[in-house]
Amino acid sequence: MINSQSRGYALLLILFLAGCSSLEPPSDAALMPPLAAIVAGINADPEFIVSSEQATEPASNDGANVGLEWPDPRQAQRWAIANAPRVSHMIAELQSSQAEIWNASMLENPGFELSFLEPEAGSGRWQLEAGLELGLADWLTRSVRLDRARAVHLVNQLDVLDDLTEYLHQIRQAWLNAVASRQQMAVHDGLYQTAFAMLEFAQQVQAAGNLNELDFLVYETEHARQQRALQAARLEADIAISELQSLLGLMPDELPVLPDSLPKVPESDKQSLMDVGQAMNLAEQFQPRMRLLDEALNQQLAAERLIKRQVGLLDGAVKVGVERETNSERRLALGGSIELPLFDRGHAHLADIKAQRSSLQAQIEQARTETRHTISQALMSKRSATELARQVDAEDLPRHQRMLELALQEYNFMLRDTFSLLTLREQVFDAQLEYVAHTLAYWKAESLLLKLTGIDTDDVAETGDFQ
Amino acid sequence: MNRRQMIAGAASLLGAGLVSRAGAQTPTALDELAQANLTPTDALPYTPVVTPNGRTLPWRMRDGVKEFHLIAEQVDHEFAPGTKIKAWGYNGSTPGPTIEAVEGDFVRIYVTNRLQEPTTIHWHGLILPFGMDGVAGLTQRAIDPGETWVYEFELKQHGTHMYHPHSDEMVQMAMGMMGMFIIHPRVGSNPPVDRDYALLLHNWAVHPGTYRPDPSVMVDFDLWTMNSKVFPAIAPLMARTGERVRVRIGNLSMWNHPMHMHGVQFDVTGSDGGRWPRELWRKEVTELVGVGQTRDLEFNAVAGDWPLHCHMAHHTMNAMGHDITNTIGVNQREVARRIRQLIPGYMPMGEHGMSEHQMHIDMGHMQGPENTLPMMGGMGPFGSMEMGGMFTLIKVRDEGDELDPDGWFSIPEGTQAYRVDGPPEDLPS
Numbered sequence: 042m043i044n045s046q047s048r049g050y051a052l053l054l055i056l057f058l059a060g061c062s063s064l065e066p067p068s069d070a071a072l073m074p075p076l077a078a079i080v081a082g083i084n085a086d087p088e089f090i091v092s093s094e095q096a097t098e099p100a101s102n103d104g105a106n107v108g109l110e111w112p113d114p115r116q117a118q119r120w121a122i123a124n125a126p127r128v129s130h131m132i133a134e135l136q137s138s139q140a141e142i143w144n145a146s147m148l149e150n151p152g153f154e155l156s157f158l159e160p161e162a163g164s165g166r167w168q169l170e171a172g173l174e175l176g177l178a179d180w181l182t183r184s185v186r187l188d189r190a191r192a193v194h195l196v197n198q199l200d201v202l203d204d205l206t207e208y209l210h211q212i213r214q215a216w217l218n219a220v221a222s223r224q225q226m227a228v229h230d231g232l233y234q235t236a237f238a239m240l241e242f243a244q245q246v247q248a249a250g251n252l253n254e255l256d257f258l259v260y261e262t263e264h265a266r267q268q269r270a271l272q273a274a275r276l277e278a279d280i281a282i283s284e285l286q287s288l289l290g291l292m293p294d295e296l297p298v299l300p301d302s303l304p305k306v307p308e309s310d311k312q313s314l315m316d317v318g319q320a321m322n323l324a325e326q327f328q329p330r331m332r333l334l335d336e337a338l339n340q341q342l343a344a345e346r347l348i349k350r351q352v353g354l355l356d357g358a359v360k361v362g363v364e365r366e367t368n369s370e371r372r373l374a375l376g377g378s379i380e381l382p383l384f385d386r387g388h389a390h391l392a393d394i395k396a397q398r399s400s401l402q403a404q405i406e407q408a409r410t411e412t413r414h415t416i417s418q419a420l421m422s423k424r425s426a427t428e429l430a431r432q433v434d435a436e437d438l439p440r441h442q443r444m445l446e447l448a449l450q451e452y453n454f455m456l457r458d459t460f461s462l463l464t465l466r467e468q469v470f471d472a473q474l475e476y477v478a479h480t481l482a483y484w485k486a487e488s489l490l491l492k493l494t495g496i497d498t499d500d501v502a503e504t505g506d507f508q
Numbered sequence: 509m510n511r512r513q514m515i516a517g518a519a520s521l522l523g524a525g526l527v528s529r530a531g532a533q534t535p536t537a538l539d540e541l542a543q544a545n546l547t548p549t550d551a552l553p554y555t556p557v558v559t560p561n562g563r564t565l566p567w568r569m570r571d572g573v574k575e576f577h578l579i580a581e582q583v584d585h586e587f588a589p590g591t592k593i594k595a596w597g598y599n600g601s602t603p604g605p606t607i608e609a610v611e612g613d614f615v616r617i618y619v620t621n622r623l624q625e626p627t628t629i630h631w632h633g634l635i636l637p638f639g640m641d642g643v644a645g646l647t648q649r650a651i652d653p654g655e656t657w658v659y660e661f662e663l664k665q666h667g668t669h670m671y672h673p674h675s676d677e678m679v680q681m682a683m684g685m686m687g688m689f690i691i692h693p694r695v696g697s698n699p700p701v702d703r704d705y706a707l708l709l710h711n712w713a714v715h716p717g718t719y720r721p722d723p724s725v726m727v728d729f730d731l732w733t734m735n736s737k738v739f740p741a742i743a744p745l746m747a748r749t750g751e752r753v754r755v756r757i758g759n760l761s762m763w764n765h766p767m768h769m770h771g772v773q774f775d776v777t778g779s780d781g782g783r784w785p786r787e788l789w790r791k792e793v794t795e796l797v798g799v800g801q802t803r804d805l806e807f808n809a810v811a812g813d814w815p816l817h818c819h820m821a822h823h824t825m826n827a828m829g830h831d832i833t834n835t836i837g838v839n840q841r842e843v844a845r846r847i848r849q850l851i852p853g854y855m856p857m858g859e860h861g862m863s864e865h866q867m868h869i870d871m872g873h874m875q876g877p878e879n880t881l882p883m884m885g886g887m888g889p890f891g892s893m894e895m896g897g898m899f900t901l902i903k904v905r906d907e908g909d910e911l912d913p914d915g916w917f918s919i920p921e922g923t924q925a926y927r928v929d930g931p932p933e934d935l936p937s
Binding site for chain 2 (some may be wrong): 456
C-alpha cells in the first residue's frame with residue numbers, strides 16, 4: 042500500500058522542494074534606472090570595454106594616448122565608467138546586493154534524517170527510520186523577508202549610486218583642476234617669457250653701458266621670481282594630472298589628452314538662474330545621499346515588520362518520517378514543533394530598529410540642512426564667478442590688450458620704452474590668470490551643484506553605451 | 509591757405525581798422541568796433557610787424573584814442589597737422605593777435621571774458637598806472653565770465669612787450685593765453701628795418717592722446733612752440749638778400765631758450781626795455797631769452813634757408829618720452845624676436861641713434877598715439893631734417909628769385925659740401 046502511495050508523495054515532495062529552490066535571481070533584483078543604464082551601457086558592447094593596455098597605448102603623433110582624449114569632463118567620466126577599477130568594484134557590490142535579494146527569496150533547506158536500529162533478538166531486519174523536517178517560519182515570512190531584502194537592495198543601490206556620484210564629482214573636479222593648472226602653467230610660462238625678455242633686454246642695455254647694476258638686479262630678481270612661479274605652476278599641473286590618473290586607475294605614463302583651457306563660462310546658464318528651492322527639489326528627487334537615507338528608513342520599517350512577523354508566528358517546523366520495522370512492516374510518522382517566545386520575543390531587535398530609525402531621521406534632517414546650505418553657497422559662488430569671469434573676459438582683458446596696443450603706439454613715437462611695454466604685457470598675463478581662477482571657480486561650483494542635485498549621474502547614464 | 513597766403517594775409521591786416529571777430533555782447537561802442545570795416549593804410553610810420561602763423565590785432569581811432577578789443581575765449585588750435593587741442597586764447601587764436609602801436613599813443617583796450625572763469629590781462633613790461641596793471645585782486649577785481657572791462661593808458665615807451673593773464677595765471681598761460689605787444693618808437697629806427705617779425709615762445713604739456721593742455725606740468729613739456737606752432741608747421745621768416753631784418757622774440761614759456769641763428773651774426777638791439785643805444789648792441793649767434801623776457805635780434809639777410817631755433821636740443825623735438833631706457837648701443841637683434849612673440853609689432857629702435865625714428869615714421873609703418881606728433885620730422889631738399897618744436901627757417905632770396913615759403917634755396921655751384929671716396933692718406937687727424 043505504502044509503496045505506490047509513498048513513492049507518489051516522495052515524488053511530489055521532491056518536485057515541490059525543487060520548485061522552492063530558485064535557479065534564477067528574482068525580478069526584484071533589477072537595478073534602478075541610472076545604474077541599470079550604466080551597467081547596460083558597459084555590457085552593451087563588450088568590445089568597447091577596453092583593457093587598460095589597449096586604452097593607454099601611446100598615439101602615433103604628439104604622444105597622445107588613444108582612448109584618453111577627454112575634451113570635456115563628461116568624456117573622462119564615461120571612460121571611468123567603462124574602465125576604472127573603482128566602477129568595477131561598485132558594480133561587483135551591486136551584483137552582491139542582487140545575490141542578497143536572491144538569497145532572501147530562498148527557503149531554508151529541509152532536514153533529512155536516517156537512522157538504523159539493530160533488531161532486538163538478533164534476528165530480523167535492522168529497523169530503519171527516515172525523516173524529513175522542514176521549518177515553517179521561512180514559508181510564512183517569505184514575503185516579509187523579500188520586502189526587507191528589496192529595501193536593502195534599494196539602499197545598497199543608492200549607496201553605490203552615492204559612491205558613483207561622488208566618484209564622478211571627483212573626476213569632474215580632477216579634470217577641472219588638471220585643465221586649469223595646465224592653463225595657468227601656460228600663463229605662467231608667458232609671464233616667465235616676459236621676465237626673461239626683460240632680463241635679456243636689461244643685459245643688452247647693461248652691456249651697452251646704459252644700466253647700472255642696481256637697476257639690472259631688479260630685472261634679474263623678477264626673472265628669478267617668475268622662474269620659481271613657473272616651477273610651482275608646473276608642479277601643480279603635474280600633481281593635478283597625477284590625481285586624475287589616480288582616480289581613474291591610470292599609470293603615470295598613461296597621460297590623458299586634455300584641452301589647453303577650461304570651457305568658457307556660458308553666456309546664459311539656467312542653473313545660475315535656479316534658486317535654492319528649485320535646486321533642493323532636484324536634490325530631494327535625485328541626490329543619492331538623501332534618497333539613501335529615506336530608503337534606509339524604509340528598510341528599518343521592513344526589518345521591524347519582519348521581526349514582528351517572526352515573533353508572532355511562533356517559529357516551528359513540520360516533520361515527515363517513514364519507519365521500517367524489523368519485520369519489514371512500514372509505517373508513516375508525522376510530527377511538528379514550535380519555538381516558545383518566552384525569552385527572546387524580538388524586543389531587543391525592535392529596540393535597536395527604533396534607535397536606528399531615530400538616528401536616520403536625524404541624519405535626514407541634517408543632510409537636508411547641509412544640502413540646502415551647500416547648494417546656496419554653490420549658487421552664490423557660481424553667480425559671483427560668472428560675473429567676475431565675464432568682467433575679466435569681456436572688459437579687463439580687452440582693456441589690457443587695448444592698453445598694450447596704445448602703449449606700442451607710444452613706444453613707436455619714443456614716448457615709452459621696452460621695459461614699460463613688457464610690464465604691460467605682464468599685466469595682460471595677470472588678467473589671464475585671474476580669468477582662469479574665476480572660470481575654475483565657476484566650473485567647480487557647477488560641479489558641486491551637479492553632485493548635490495544628483496543630476497550628474499543621471500546625465501552620464503543617459504549618454505548610453507559609453508562609446 | 510598755404511604759408512605764403514597766410515603771411516600775405518597777415519600783412520594785409522597791418523594797420524587796418526578792426527577785426528571782424530571782435531564780437532561785442534551789447535550794441536555799444538564794442539559792437540561798432542566789431543563791425544567796422546578793415547581798411548589797409550599805407551600811412552604807417554613804421555614797418556609793420558609780421559607774426560608768423562598769427563596776425564596783428566586791428567584797431568580804430570576814436571577821439572584820438574587807439575581802440576582795441578581782446579576776447580578771452582576757448583579756441584581750437586592745431587600745432588601742426590595731426591595735433592589739435594582745445595586751448596584758451598584771444599580772438600580765436602593762441603597766441604592772441606599781436607597788438608601793435610606807437611610810443612605816445614593813447615590806447616583803450618576792451619577785454620571781454622568768454623571763459624568760464626575770471627581773468628585779467630597784465631601788460632607785461634609796460635609803464636602804466638597801477639590800476640591798469642591787470643593783477644587780479646591787487647589792481648582790480650578779476651573780470652568775471654561775460655564781463656567786458658576796459659584798460660586805458662598812454663604808451664610811454666617803445667619796445668617788444670607781451671600780454672598775458674594775471675588771474676589763475678599758471679593755468680591760463682599753460683592753456684595758451686598770451687600775445688605780443690609791440691610799441692614802435694615815435695622816431696623811426698636807425699638803421700630802419702625792412703622786415704619785422706614777432707615770435708612768442710611757449711611750451712605745452714599735451715599728453716599723447718589728449719586734447720587739452722595739462723597746466724600742472726612743471727618740467728616735462730611735450731611741445732615747444734613759436735607762436736603756438738611746432739616745426740615743421742612754423743611759417744618761415746622771409747627776406748630779401750641785404751634786407752635789414754628784425755626778429756622780436758618773447759618768452760612766456762617755463763624755460764629759458766638760447767635762440768640760435770645760422771648764417772649771420774645778429775645784433776641784439778633791444779628788449780622789453782626798448783631799443784638799446786647803439787653802443788650796447790652786441791654781436792651774437794645765440795641769444796638767451798629768459799622766461800618773461802624779450803629780445804630783438806637784427807641782421808642783414810644773407811641768401812639761404814637758415815635755421816633759427818632754440819639750442820636746447822630737446823626743445824627742437826616734439827612729443828618724446830622722458831625717463832625711458834637709453835637704447836643707444838643696445839643690441840636687440842636676439843631679444844627683439846622674443847619680445848615680438850609677446851608683443852606682435854614690436855620693432856627695436858635706437859641702437860645707433862634716433863634718426864631712424866623719422867625714417868620709420870615717414871615710411872608709415874609705425875602708428876603713433878592719437879593726436880600726437882612724431883618726435884621729429886620735416887623734409888628738406890636733401891632728406892629728413894629730423895627736427896621739431898622751436899625750429900624754423902629764415903628763407904632769404906636774392907632779388908628776382910621767387911619769395912616762396914615752400915621753395916628751397918638753390919645752392920650756387922661749388923658752394924655745397926660734397927662727397928669724396930675717402931680722405932687723403934697723408935691728412936693728419
